[in-house]
Amino acid sequence: MNTHLKGTILWSGKRDYEGFLCTLLLPPESRNSVLALRAFNVELSQAVQKHKLTKRWLTRVIDEREKNLDSRAYRNIKELETYAENTQSSLLYLTLETLGVRDVHTDHAASHIGKAQGIITCLRAVPFHSSKRQVFLPVDICILHDASQEDFIRGSQEKNVKDVIFDIASQAHVHLEHARSFQNKVHIAAFPAFNVTVPLDGYLKRLRKSDFNIFHPSLQRRDTWLPLSLYIQSWRKNY
CATH class of the missing domain: 1.10.600.10 (Farnesyl Diphosphate Synthase)
Structure with missing residues (x-):
């Protein structure tokens, strides 16, 4: 597992815990992509509000x-x-x-x-x-x-x-x-x-x-x- 993906997983678990657990049950071929999408979704929402x-x-x-x-x-x-x-x-x-x-x-x-x-x-x-x-x-x-x-x-x-x-x-x-x-x-x-x-x-x-x-x-x-x-x-x- 590469460093970027590890960071995405840790980040997702912290900011969107329920979604993160649900994503872990997805098939391996889609899991990484969905983790990235969820991280993008949460971060985008917070970045837009902050700035x-x-x-x-x-x-x-x-x-x-x-x-x-x-x-x-x-x-x-x-x-x-x-x-x-x-x-x-x-x-x-x-x-x-x-x-x-x-x-x-x-x-x-x-x-x-x-x-x-x-x-x-x-x-x-x-x-x-x-x-x-x-x-x-x-x-x-x-x-x-x-x-x-x-x-x-x-x-x-x-x-x-x-x-x-x-x-x-x-x-x-x-x-x-x-x-x-x-x-x-x-x-x-x-x-x-x-x-x-x-x-x-x-x-x-x-x-x-x-x-x-x-x-x-x-x-x-x-x-x-x-x-x-x-x-x-x-x-x-x-x-």
């Missing part, structure tokens, strides 16, 4: 995740950005609310950071999806560079594939730079929520170093310097 979270951000995340179950490629980069806005950006808005920050400039930065995060998450998943013979990259950019799904499935390192990755990564970079362009207007209390820019920058840097070969082994390894980089950024009070 008076805006419920539309929560429903946007759930609705967008549900739509994404279709497992299809994004038609264009705009569609990918919309998905990122409704999931990653919404989670950042909620994080800001737990920090007591409700500010239009800060939300604007969160929107762009969330979009960058969503785009980069899509890129990072390319090797895994390709190994399953699935490609979810924006179709319009693939067509622009005459890159087929089969090119990604076979792990091609040709220029047309790299050009697709370059264009998508560039859009993530644009969002990060836009978010930073009005950094002096962002509430200082929001900066911890934006530490996510550290791993995003790190991935883009490694991607450039690999000449936009999305299948390069360096992109699959964990960044051992990340904890230190996060500490330095939090100390500098920027993003």
Whole structure:
């Protein structure tokens, strides 16, 4: 049993004892999932009450995740950005609310950071999806560079594939730079929520170093310097 599951079980038993006991009697193949759902349900209720979270951000995340179950490629980069806005950006808005920050400039930065995060998450998943013979990259950019799904499935390192990755990564970079362009207007209390820019920058840097070969082994390894980089950024009070 992994550590995360143990924590979920202990948590569930403490907050929802009766539901926890009932769940233990479920078949093993469904038990773990139901424990996670019950923990999510109780914690969500308490988090919303404690921080008076805006419920539309929560429903946007759930609705967008549900739509994404279709497992299809994004038609264009705009569609990918919309998905990122409704999931990653919404989670950042909620994080800001737990920090007591409700500010239009800060939300604007969160929107762009969330979009960058969503785009980069899509890129990072390319090797895994390709190994399953699935490609979810924006179709319009693939067509622009005459890159087929089969090119990604076979792990091609040709220029047309790299050009697709370059264009998508560039859009993530644009969002990060836009978010930073009005950094002096962002509430200082929001900066911890934006530490996510550290791993995003790190991935883009490694991607450039690999000449936009999305299948390069360096992109699959964990960044051992990340904890230190996060500490330095939090100390500098920027993003």
